Structure formats: C-alpha cells, structure tokens
Amino acid sequence: MYEVGNWINGQNEASSSSRTSDIYNPATGEIQGKVKLSTAAELDAAVAKAAEAQKAWAATNPQRRARVMMKFAELINRDMDKLAESVSREHGKTLPDGAGDVQRGLEVIEVCMGAPNLLKGEFMDSGGPGIDLYSMRQPLGVVAGITPFNFPAMIPLWKMGPALVSGNAMILKPSERCPTTSMMLAELLKEAGLPDGVLQVVNGDKEVVDAILDNETIQAVGFVGSTPIAQYIYGRAATNGKRAQCFGGAKNHMIIMPDADLDKAADALVGAGFGAAGERCMAISVAVPVGKDTADKLIEKLTPKVEALKVGPYTSDKDVDYGPVITAQAKQRIESLIDSGVNDGATLVTDGRDFSLQGYEDGFYVGPTLFDNVTEDMDIYKEEIFGPVLSTVRKDSYEEALDLVMKNQYGNGTAIFTSDGDTARDFASRVNVGMVGINFPIPVPLSYFTFGGWKKSAFGDLNQYGPDAFRFYTRTKTVTERWFSGIKEGGEFAFKAMD
Numbered sequence: 451m452y453e454v455g456n457w458i459n460g461q462n463e464a465s466s467s468s469r470t471s472d473i474y475n476p477a478t479g480e481i482q483g484k485v486k487l488s489t490a491a492e493l494d495a496a497v498a499k500a501a502e503a504q505k506a507w508a509a510t511n512p513q514r515r516a517r518v519m520m521k522f523a524e525l526i527n528r529d530m531d532k533l534a535e536s537v538s539r540e541h542g543k544t545l546p547d548g549a550g551d552v553q554r555g556l557e558v559i560e561v562c563m564g565a566p567n568l569l570k571g572e573f574m575d576s577g578g579p580g581i582d583l584y585s586m587r588q589p590l591g592v593v594a595g596i597t598p599f600n601f602p603a604m605i606p607l608w609k610m611g612p613a614l615v616s617g618n619a620m621i622l623k624p625s626e627r628c629p630t631t632s633m634m635l636a637e638l639l640k641e642a643g644l645p646d647g648v649l650q651v652v653n654g655d656k657e658v659v660d661a662i663l664d665n666e667t668i669q670a671v672g673f674v675g676s677t678p679i680a681q682y683i684y685g686r687a688a689t690n691g692k693r694a695q696c697f698g699g700a701k702n703h704m705i706i707m708p709d710a711d712l713d714k715a716a717d718a719l720v721g722a723g724f725g726a727a728g729e730r731c732m733a734i735s736v737a738v739p740v741g742k743d744t745a746d747k748l749i750e751k752l753t754p755k756v757e758a759l760k761v762g763p764y765t766s767d768k769d770v771d772y773g774p775v776i777t778a779q780a781k782q783r784i785e786s787l788i789d790s791g792v793n794d795g796a797t798l799v800t801d802g803r804d805f806s807l808q809g810y811e812d813g814f815y816v817g818p819t820l821f822d823n824v825t826e827d828m829d830i831y832k833e834e835i836f837g838p839v840l841s842t843v844r845k846d847s848y849e850e851a852l853d854l855v856m857k858n859q860y861g862n863g864t865a866i867f868t869s870d871g872d873t874a875r876d877f878a879s880r881v882n883v884g885m886v887g888i889n890f891p892i893p894v895p896l897s898y899f900t901f902g903g904w905k906k907s908a909f910g911d912l913n914q915y916g917p918d919a920f921r922f923y924t925r926t927k928t929v930t931e932r933w934f935s936g937i938k939e940g941g942e943f944a945f946k947a948m949d
C-alpha cells in the first residue's frame with residue numbers, strides 16, 4: 451500500500467486532507483494505494499507558490515526552457531519501462547500499450563524542443579511610413595491541466611509540455627484513479643532542470659477542480675474527460691474569465707464500404723474497438739457496413755477474431771490483447787449496457803458478460819462483446835460505453851452511413867475503409883468530425899499536427915498540442931512602432947544645453 455500526496459515546490463508533500471480515494475490494481479481488483487484528495491486551501495497555496503516561480507521561468511529565454519524539454523525527453527526514454535509499468539499497474543492496459551501511452555506523450559515533448567520557433571511572433575516592416583508592427587507571444591501566467599484516467603502519461607504530457615515551455619507555471623490535477631505516473635513525470639522534470647514551483651501536481655477530486663475554476667490567479671484551464679464534466683468546466687471557467695479548452699467523450703464510427711478490403715477492415719476494427727479494453731477516446735465503437743452483403747461478410751470475418759481475443763493482466767508473460775477496465779463500477783455499467791442491448795433487440799454475436807479469469811477472479815475484466823443489428827434508438831448506440839463492446843449499425847448506402855456519423859452528438863474521430871479515392875475525399879471533406887481516418891482506424895494526429903474533436907467532444911477553442919497549443923498557452927501582444935528622426939540626421943558638434 452502506498453499513499454500519494456502532492457508535488458509542491460519540487461518535492462513530495464503530504465496533503466493534510468482527511469479525504470482519500472482508493473487506487474485499485476484493476477488486474478487483481480485489489481486496493482494498492484490511496485491518494486489524498488486535497489483541499490481548496492492546499493490548491494490556493496500551490497497556486498500562490500507557482501505564481502511566484504513563474505516570473506523567473508517566464509524570464510528564462512525560450513531556448514533554455516526548450517533545453518529542459520530536451521533533457522526531460524532523454525529522462526522519459528531512460529525511465530520508459532518504469533513509467534509504462536506505473537501506467538499499466540494503475541490503469542490495467544498491457545505493458546506495450548502502457549509504453550505507447552508514454553511514447554505518444556513523449557512525442558509532444560519532442561515538438562516542445564523546437565518551441566522557440568513556435569513562440570516567435572510576427573513582424574511587418576514599414577506597415578506605414580516609418581512604422582513597423584510586431585507581435586509577441588507572452589505566457590499567460592499560471593495555467594491548469596485536469597486529466598482523465600485513460601491515458602495516465604500521454605495526456606498529462608500533452609498538457610505540461612506546451613504550457614511549461616511557453617513560460618507558464620502549471621497546476622496539474624491528474625485523475626484520482628491513476629495519479630502516480632504524473633508524480634513520476636514531475637520528478638523527472640525537476641531532474642531535467644525545471645525550477646521548483648513551476649509545475650505543481652495537486653491531487654484530488656471535484657473540490658480541487660472547483661478551486662481551480664474559481665482561483666483568480668489561474669488564467670487558463672485545459673481539461674480532458676467525459677462530456678458532462680467538460681461542459682461543466684468550460685462553463686464555470688468561462689464565467690470566471692478564464693481561457694478553457696475542454697475535451698469530452700466520443701462515439702467513433704467506422705464506415706466500411708462494399709469495395710473495402712474486408713480482412714484489413716476487420717483487423718482494424720478489432721484493434722481499434724478492443725485495444726485498451728475500449729477505454730480510448732479514439733476507440734471505434736460503431737462499425738457501419740454499407741450494404742447487406744458487406745455487413746454479412748464483415749460479421750463473418752469479425753466473429754472469430756473477436757472470439758480469439760486474449761484478455762488478461764498486464765503482468766502476464768503470454769500475449770495479451772487487452773486488460774481489465776478501470777473499476778468494478780465501470781465493469782458493472784458496461785455489463786448493464788450489454789444487457790440493455792440484448793433487451794432492446796440487438797443481436798449479441800459474442801457475449802463478454804460474466805467473464806472470469808482463473809487466478810484473477812476479482813479483476814475488472816469484461817470479455818470482448820460484438821453486437822450486430824444495432825439501431826440508433828438503443829442505449830448501446832447512444833451512450834459512450836467506454837468498454838470492449840463493438841456495435842454494428844447496418845446502412846444501405848454511403849449517404850445513409852455518412853448521415854449517421856453526422857447526426858451523432860459526438861465528433862471526436864471517425865474512419866472510412868474503401869478502395870475508392872473519390873468516396874474517401876468526399877467523406878473527409880463533408881464529415882463534421884475533428885479527426886478522420888482513411889483506411890486508418892484510430893487517426894490520432896502526430897504531435898506536430900493537433901488533436902481535437904468537434905460537436906460535444908470539445909468545448910472551447912483551439913486544439914491540444916501542435917501549433918494550437920502554443921496559441922492556447924500564450925497571449926498575443928501587438929506593437930505598432932515609430933521612431934522619430936534621431937542620430938542618423940547627422941552628428942552634433944557643439945555642446946547643447948539639455949533643457
């Protein structure tokens with residue numbers, strides 16, 4: 451059993467809070483630790499210290515700040531296995547997937563090494579007679595990041611990197627389910643040369659989040675989590691005059707056209723639907739085959755692949771495809787949604803309920819579940835299940851399939867599998883979703899592009915990482931400058947009275 455406190459002024463600090471939250475090992479179902487749920491007063495104290503530390507950090511030139519990121523990247527690589535183990539132990543995902551979680555965050559830190567280039571302003575020579583204009587990007591001051599359980603390394607890194615290298619101080623509030631990786635990353639940042647107080651990790655729940663939203667010093671909030679909380683945080687942050695970018699839930703569809711390579715489409719669906727037990731905001735949870743023949747063949751190909759999936763703990767020495775879900779409550783919720791799909795008349799092709807693993811009977815495992823003949827009125831279609839459940843909604847034409855994607859309240863990611871370039875182009879152009887895959891099931895953009903959904907998958911402006919993140923974490927100041935005639939008119943040879 452371990453206890454997680456806060457990371458304040460460059461060291462671990464025990465929280466004085468009387469409230470704690472259990473940290474489970476989802477693979478075994480055991481409580482492995484406790485995290486203190488910090489108080490609003492602790493948050494305010496952490497912010498005050500961060501504001502102090504931020505002044506010198508902002509005055510440190512961007513290249514020196516970028517060098518801290520270079521060293522940070524080196525240390526993340528050094529500790530990759532430890533970080534991946536911590537991700538998997540608290541989240542449950544397999545070790546290779548845990549390493550992928552760290553890796554996709556590390557790639558954002560790699561972009562942050564080139565931050566001076568992204569922080570450069572603009573310049574217009576002679577915008578008017580003898581008048582130049584230039585703009586500069588200045589840090590906001592103290593900003594906050596509030597992150598979900600499902601990527602314990604990647605999303606904190608998406609927040610920390612751009613915010614810190616831009617000269618801000620950051621308050622990070624990780625998920626109370628998986629807080630340890632953020633604490634390890636904070637320690638590595640100190641080793642990389644980040645001055646004390648510039649990153650403060652304050653663990654907790656709604657009390658700390660509300661204190662962040664109401665704290666007058668905090669200038670901006672970057673949130674990732676479920677849609678209701680994203681919308682709540684966006685509203686309260688905006689009311690309090692803060693910048694906010696709040697990324698929410700998802701229901702990602704993949705259209706399979708009759709001309710698609712169905713073997714490749716089936717493989718892609720299995721990976722994108724069941725990887726990380728479906729607990730990815732970019733997981734494909736709805737397959738949309740176009741035409742009866744496509745649908746029948748797809749189900750025929752998918753079924754043995756889904757049945758063959760290996761579910762197990764991250765510690766297994768055998769090849770495991772995915773692990774447990776995050777909590778016993780999540781398992782229960784997913785299983786009751788599967789019940790509702792059966793009751794609503796969907797065809798249950800493979801049933802993941804009552805899944806039990808020998809030796810890990812108390813782990814939070816849900817078996818792979820495949821539904822066919824799902825319709826739009828069913829809860830399994832409407833709800834974000836966030837589990838290893840793939841629903842198939844059959845459509846008769848491309849236009850009907852596109853319409854389904856367009857009408858869905860979420861707009862995080864989507865994909866189309868086809869061998870026709872014209873259909874693919876049309877889809878990419880018309881669909882109202884932020885990230886699109888063409889013969890690519892999980893189109894998470896690389897770190898020098900930028901990540902963000904549309905519709906109820908995101909509230910606020912500007913995406914995460916890439917150039918947008920540097921816009922979000924800086925404010926622009928534009929100077930219009932004119933110099934009146936000076937020394938260039940000629941030297942003065944006589945003393946002049948300085949009146």
Ligand code: NAD
Pocket residue numbers: 596597598599600601623624625626654655656659660674675676677679680697698699700730731834836862903907
């Ligand atoms: P969550 O909304 O429950 O929690 C996210 C954060 O908000 C946590 O730090 C949590 O402590 C805090 N929080 C929870 N309830 C709160 C409340 N009532 N008031 C204030 N703060 C609160 O989300 P989760 O279960 O940790 O993560 C899963 C969700 O995140 C899914 O919906 C998934 O789609 C989404 N997600 C979205 C993206 C994206 O980029 N769009 C990425 C990853 C995950």
